[in-house]
Amino acid sequence: MSDTNHASNRQALAAMSPQDLGTLGLNQVAFIKPVHEEGAEHYVVHAADGMAVRLFPTRELAELAIRQSDLQAVSLH
Numbered sequence: 001m002s003d004t005n006h007a008s009n010r011q012a013l014a015a016m017s018p019q020d021l022g023t024l025g026l027n028q029v030a031f032i033k034p035v036h037e038e039g040a041e042h043y044v045v046h047a048a049d050g051m052a053v054r055l056f057p058t059r060e061l062a063e064l065a066i067r068q069s070d071l072q073a074v075s076l077h
Contacts, residue, residue, distance in 0.1 A: 042055050
């Protein structure tokens with residue numbers, strides 16, 4: 001990516017409203033978050049906007065559900 005394109009992309013992102021940022025990738029990506037419930041670890045699939053979608057007993061099932069929904073799983077750090 002050229003420096004011009006990079007600067008243009010940064011400007012476009014900076015100009016986005018919080019609502020626009022919240023819907024960015026909404027129909028393309030999901031993420032998995034581990035949670036502890038009832039003394040056991042479970043995994044919650046979240047939409048790109050952070051909304052919890054469903055609880056799964058294993059990470060593998062959560063990843064499978066994301067793939068079956070034609071979404072891309074992303075990692076958050």
